[in-house]
Amino acid sequence: MVAAILFxxxxxxxxxxxxxxxxxxxxxxxxxxxxxxxxxGVLQRLVKGIVDIHYLKMI
Known part of the structure; x- marks a missing residue:
C-alpha cells in the first residue's frame, strides 16, 4: 500500500x-x-471466549 501511494x-x-x-x-x-x-482482533477474542465458555459447559 505504501508503494502504491509513493508511486x-x-x-x-x-x-x-x-x-x-x-x-x-x-x-x-x-x-x-x-x-x-x-x-x-476484538471480534476474534469475543468469539474465542464464547466458544471456550460453550465448550466448558458441554464437559
Whole structure:
C-alpha cells in the first residue's frame, strides 16, 4: 500500500499538480486498515471466549 501511494505521489509530482489528494487517500486507507484489523482482533477474542465458555459447559 505504501508503494502504491509513493508511486502516485511520484506520478503527480512530475506534472506540477498538488499531491494532497494522494496523501489524504493514503491516510484514509491506512486508517481504514487499522480500524478493520482492530475490529477483527476484538471480534476474534469475543468469539474465542464464547466458544471456550460453550465448550466448558458441554464437559
Amino acid at each position: 502516485g505521489i511520484l506520478l503527480s509530482a512530475g506534472k506540477g499538480e498538488d499531491i494532497t489528494g494522494f496523501i489524504s487517500l493514503g491516510c484514509m486507507l491506512t486508517f481504514a486498515s487499522i480500524v478493520i484489523a482492530t475490529f477483527a
